[in-house]
Amino acid sequence: MYESMMKVITGYGLISGFAVIGLTMWVSYWISDTFTKGRLHGSAIAILLGLALSYVGGAFTGGSKGVVDIPLLSGIGLLGGAMLRDFAIVATAFGVSVDELKRAGYVGVLALFVGVGSSFIAGVGVAMAFGYTDAVSLTTIGAGAVTYIVGPVTGAAIGASSEVMALSIAAGLIKAILVMVMTPFVAPLIGLNNPRSAVIFGGLMGTSSGVAGGLAATDPKLVPYGCLTAAFYTALGCLLGPSLLFLVMRGLVG
Amino acid sequence: MIIYGVAFLALCTLAGLFVGELLGKWMGIPANVGGVGIAMLLLIGLGSYLGKRGLFTGKSEQGVSFWAAIYIPIVVAMAAQQNVYGAISGGPMAILAGTVAVVLGFALVPVLVRIGNREPAAVVPTKEAG
Numbered sequence: 001m002y003e004s005m006m007k008v009i010t011g012y013g014l015i016s017g018f019a020v021i022g023l024t025m026w027v028s029y030w031i032s033d034t035f036t037k038g039r040l041h042g043s044a045i046a047i048l049l050g051l052a053l054s055y056v057g058g059a060f061t062g063g064s065k066g067v068v069d070i071p072l073l074s075g076i077g078l079l080g081g082a083m084l085r086d087f088a089i090v091a092t093a094f095g096v097s098v099d100e101l102k103r104a105g106y107v108g109v110l111a112l113f114v115g116v117g118s119s120f121i122a123g124v125g126v127a128m129a130f131g132y133t134d135a136v137s138l139t140t141i142g143a144g145a146v147t148y149i150v151g152p153v154t155g156a157a158i159g160a161s162s163e164v165m166a167l168s169i170a171a172g173l174i175k176a177i178l179v180m181v182m183t184p185f186v187a188p189l190i191g192l193n194n195p196r197s198a199v200i201f202g203g204l205m206g207t208s209s210g211v212a213g214g215l216a217a218t219d220p221k222l223v224p225y226g227c228l229t230a231a232f233y234t235a236l237g238c239l240l241g242p243s244l245l246f247l248v249m250r251g252l253v254g
Numbered sequence: 255m256i257i258y259g260v261a262f263l264a265l266c267t268l269a270g271l272f273v274g275e276l277l278g279k280w281m282g283i284p285a286n287v288g289g290v291g292i293a294m295l296l297l298i299g300l301g302s303y304l305g306k307r308g309l310f311t312g313k314s315e316q317g318v319s320f321w322a323a324i325y326i327p328i329v330v331a332m333a334a335q336q337n338v339y340g341a342i343s344g345g346p347m348a349i350l351a352g353t354v355a356v357v358l359g360f361a362l363v364p365v366l367v368r369i370g371n372r373e374p375a376a377v378v379p380t381k382e383a384g
Contacts, residue, residue: 025330028330047330047333049330050330050332051333051336054339059339065337089290090263091319094322107366107369111366118358118359126350126351144351145355171347171348173336182356182360190363191364204363209336212332224294231289231291235283239283
């Protein structure tokens with residue numbers, strides 16, 4: 001009987017994913033209603049639960065894909081993978097106000113550059129405080145603080161050690177996770193409650209999974225505005241990391 | 255028909271990602287340049303054009319709005335497969351670097367919002383970027 005059940009669950013992975021995530025959503029909204037009187041969104045709790053479970057999954061299996069490394073839950077990988085994620089993000093654009101986008105366009109582009117720059121400086125500053133002095137390592141760790149894709153792309157281009165690359169990926173992952181976790185709590189303090197601030201938020205944070213999760217947990221109506229600018233962030237980081245930012249670092253530390 | 259909406263969404267997504275890939279190749283960077291963003295703009299633009307001509311209505315819209323509604327569960331599934339364990343075992347430097355970047359980002363949101371608010375008032379012609 002157990003064998004047959006496993007066969008169905010793993011063979012119909014995506015369907016199992018829908019069932020498991022649906023159940024998680026139901027539990028989360030129940031927690032939200034009973035313990036926080038709806039003050040903390042059900043979606044925020046669901047994302048927190050997801051992250052906590054992925055920690056447990058990683059700790060038990062030693063894999064790098066959270067709960068997906070547990071065979072029983074591998075279908076979640078299909079459901080939350082890049083393909084369906086991007087498909088759903090594009091769908092959220094339906095019903096977006098074009099006027100709001102136009103009004104935020106210019107400052108959105110500015111936010112992208114400021115976002116890549118500030119994250120890079122943050123990463124470089126911390127790396128310096130921890131005793132790194134060479135331009136290659138500093139640039140790679142700084143790029144990792146931009147996103148966990150920009151880090152290894154930059155590191156590979158300028159010849160960083162694999163240890164430094166791993167650190168840069170970890171820094172980017174922390175960033176994505178923190179954006180998901182903290183955004184619903186910080187949103188009221190920074191005025192993140194309208195399309196324009198969402199466009200700016202997307203450009204400043206940029207980490208697409210972080211922005212997607214953070215805005216979903218704050219207010220789903222803001223998702224398309226933030227994701228639209230965030231879509232350009234990683235590419236901008238990959239463009240600037242191994243070129244301009246590396247040259248600046250080499251000029252600064254020799 | 256609902257499938258028209260789903261197919262329309264699929265075509266916009268594929269077209270956007272394709273353009274993003276081409277841009278990346280053209281700029282010589284190993285990343286998709288704004289593919290999802292371009293797809294969103296396509297969906298907004300084409301969607302309102304078709305809507306005005308009465309070609310994109312009720313049932314077709316449902317094909318798009320279903321996927322928009324399923325977005326949050328997908329994001330939860332995405333959260334459940336982040337490498338949280340790996341990130342935390344990256345050690346104090348990685349944690350601090352990520353944290354400072356996030357805190358700085360949050361702090362800059364109100365600053366840029368203020369710049370954006372001042373923007374429409376200053377309609378003095380400035381140099382065009384690019």
